[in-house]
Amino acid sequence: MTWLDLALNHKGMDRIKGIGAPPIPKWSLLTRVLPFAFSCNLFCAFYFCAGMVGLSLGEKHFIQGGIAQDLRSDGRKRLTYRPLYVETGVIPQANGSARVRIGATEVVSSVKAELGKPGSLQPDKGRVTIYVDCSPTAAPMFEGRGGDELSTDLSVALQRCLLGGKSGAGAGIDLSSLIVVEGKICWDLYIDCLVISSDGNLLDTLGAAIKLAASFLISFVTDMRNSNNIILILFLKAALSNTGIPRVHVAAGASGDDNTEVDISDEEFLQFDTSDIPVIVTLTKIGRHYIVDATSEEESEMNSAVSISVNRKGHICGLTKRGGAGLDPSIILDMISVAKHVSEQLINKLDSEIAAAEAGEEES
């Protein structure tokens, strides 16, 4: 993500200008303004907030005034996260999984690894696919195809933040470590996320969940061995306790054709280095101040929001701006430095969770 993208009003993020649609009025008025309400249904999907939040004028002033005074509705300061709860290994069939809850926003993510053929353009890199699904349990409007719009937006934003550009450059996850045999066999990682409950700040929660799920994804080492047999055997069975991608022994065929013997070991695993996976910090601008970790009420009041993915070294891996209001470039620079500062606490928190979970695993 570059300045150019911001300047060109990157499509997909700023597509609706000046959403003038009124917030959904409360119950009794709904019968009178139902046509408006129906159209609001469609517009709201373009925000990353999951739900029509009806706020009265008094409530809006309360939120805006509170933020101006560094005191939000739930007592937090502007740059404080809600309490973060983490549980890993929740999906036994997946190679790695995590369930993250920030406040009332809850997300489950799972990482599955399968062997596949690398693309012809990037024969030395593995592939990662990120897919987000918004469950209707999070909001009634996600029923049927209602959640598709938001799901696609989130998937694309995550891909941008974590995987870099089309050429594979600048990816947060090191794709070249996923290769088994260059040009022939590589690991395909499928990252699937499910939004169970939504109360604002979906991107941050999803980013944290993916980082945690990937941290528990145990990786592999390829071991070239000479052999005369040219049979492709695929035993994709994640064995033992918390599963993981097993060690892969690859025997190259004598003539170097497509069929190679792949023997996936059930016993040997190695740790995947995921300390470089970035976390995503979303800064929401309301009035003249920015807040971190907005609830859905606060998100409905926002002018614009910038999501920045920062890795452990403090480098920026991706940046997305949403919302109709334009931002002065100096504000964006300021937001970036604030995000870097805030991301340190988030990364530390996640690391301590990972360490605690690993320690727990070693004991058991």
Added chain:
Amino acid sequence: MEYVSPEGLRLDGRRPMEMRQIRAEIGAVAKADGSAVFEMGNTKVIAAVYGPREVQHRSQQMSDQALVRCEYSMANFSTGDRMRKPKGDRRSTEISLVIRQTMEACILTHLMPRSQIDIFVQVLQADGGTRSACINAATLALADAGIPLRDLVTSCSAGYLNSTPLLDLNYVEDSAGGPDVTVGFLPKLDKVTLLQVQNLLNCVILGRFSALVVGKMDSKLPIDTFENVMQLAIEGCKAIANYIREILLENTKQLEYRRGL
């Protein structure tokens, strides 16, 4: 393949009449009016209820009762092979319909005219018996939402393999090709509200039920065996009902405590 060993143990070590371990939790989704997580062995399901609220499509509004809607969806990662399309396929639509009809029968809809009750069920892990787990989770979620119910609906499945009636089939036993009976039961009223039989029945059932079910020729179930299997499923439902009642009581005590009563 042997599903019941000569000593009488199933593939996962259970006895034929033994259910898997059940676990329930109320209030998983904070934003919903009522929600619950229900686990039966490795099958894990989340249900969320939104309502009673204003009807979204005016044309569907009913002036004398509430509109009950339901959607069943499975997560991408819920089955062993990654699913491409989590919603909208025929099986999901059918199960949504089944759950809707079952719950509609037990909600006192006439008390909430012109309103809508949405039940959303999401499968996180599927290992057989997802239908039953969804109905149980939906009951808990409705109770958590405070929606007036005629009775709790509990559901359990039972099958017949290696000439033994088995309670609470898991995925492997379910895909064995033997008959699979899912029963939805109202414990206080002692009535069966849902009865689905799959993979089976080449006989006409007369007497108490007047349903004609025709199925595959390769597995037949004589009628008294079918009654045994159904009775076994009903016993399973009663056991689940006791557990659900305990969970609800515990939840109410928690609520009382928080309100300072």
